[in-house]
Amino acid sequence: SENQKSKIVNPQSQINRVGIIGGGTMGSGIAQVAATSGCKVKLYDTNQAALDKAKGSLEKILLRLIEKGRIDTSEKDRIQANIAYVSNLKDLADSNLTIEAIIENLDIKKKVFSELESYVADDCIIASNTSSLSIASIAASLNKPERCVGIHFFNPAPLMKLVEVIPAIQTSTEVLEKAIQTIKDWKKVVAVAKDTPGFIVNRVARPFYGEALRIYEEGLADFATIDHSLKTLGGFRMGPFELMDFIGNDVNYTVTETVFTAFYFDPRYKPSLTQKRFSEAGYLGRKSGKGFYDYDKNGKIIET
Numbered sequence: 001s002e003n004q005k006s007k008i009v010n011p012q013s014q015i016n017r018v019g020i021i022g023g024g025t026m027g028s029g030i031a032q033v034a035a036t037s038g039c040k041v042k043l044y045d046t047n048q049a050a051l052d053k054a055k056g057s058l059e060k061i062l063l064r065l066i067e068k069g070r071i072d073t074s075e076k077d078r079i080q081a082n083i084a085y086v087s088n089l090k091d092l093a094d095s096n097l098t099i100e101a102i103i104e105n106l107d108i109k110k111k112v113f114s115e116l117e118s119y120v121a122d123d124c125i126i127a128s129n130t131s132s133l134s135i136a137s138i139a140a141s142l143n144k145p146e147r148c149v150g151i152h153f154f155n156p157a158p159l160m161k162l163v164e165v166i167p168a169i170q171t172s173t174e175v176l177e178k179a180i181q182t183i184k185d186w187k188k189v190v191a192v193a194k195d196t197p198g199f200i201v202n203r204v205a206r207p208f209y210g211e212a213l214r215i216y217e218e219g220l221a222d223f224a225t226i227d228h229s230l231k232t233l234g235g236f237r238m239g240p241f242e243l244m245d246f247i248g249n250d251v252n253y254t255v256t257e258t259v260f261t262a263f264y265f266d267p268r269y270k271p272s273l274t275q276k277r278f279s280e281a282g283y284l285g286r287k288s289g290k291g292f293y294d295y296d297k298n299g300k301i302i303e304t
């Protein structure tokens, strides 16, 4: 149908073979986005179970989209046929763009990047989806650091419109422009951000959580009241405490601590002891069944 044809982009960026490194939450979502836009995608992970899971969850997601009448079976087949699941990094050799979404550890990322660079062509763009590491430090692991750029998706990647594109000080103008065009080809909205801790969204979000936690810690209001105010009066879809529970108090705390440290302990980004204790106690939020709220086994808040 016309509707379906319009989804297959004519890639102005000329990026059509995409290698994704890491098939977890983010990598599998990014693979879906690229494949939907007509790119040939290879999704690489060292862990076969992660690849199986990525494949299985894409099947479920696409079946749900069929149920909702958003796609038909030929569209589902087309998207799935565009993704190959591979367990050798070398299989990514013919990519013209790679996006890395593995564990947030600089040493491990650097090792993977320098191996990857030995396989791919000179003009292959090597991007990272990192949330908290500097793109400059990742680019420095390459012989051609000018080909490195940050391409930061939000979770869940297929649903979130915004993508931050982050040039490192080493990144060439051509690579930056191609990255921006690719993300536009993929029907996403680009925000170009500087290579600073938290980029734009994760930085703006720190005081949002931090101030809510401080209001709670000072006893000015309980967390349910704060959430209620922001949702019913402020128009937010989720209150800050619901959102922290959703993201995971461990993950959210770590991001705040990283941004705080990276900004030389600027008190604006000071982490919360309340959240640290929650994290230490295993009150991680939705994923552990208990956080600021209690959750049933379907992840719904148990109203008290």
Ligand code: NAI
Residues within 6 Å of the ligand: 021, 022, 023, 024, 025, 026, 027, 044, 045, 046, 047, 050, 100, 101, 102, 103, 104, 108, 112, 129, 130, 131, 132, 152, 153, 154, 155
């Ligand atoms: P995840 O834990 O769901 O997935 C990571 C995957 O990488 C796993 O499947 C693991 O087997 C694989 N992996 C680990 N080491 C590897 C290696 N050496 N070679 C190949 N595969 C390897 O993690 P998630 O949440 O997808 O995060 C990935 C990256 O994306 C991180 O840099 C994170 O900071 C960033 N990010 C995460 C967001 C989120 O909300 N979860 C949002 C935006 C960025």
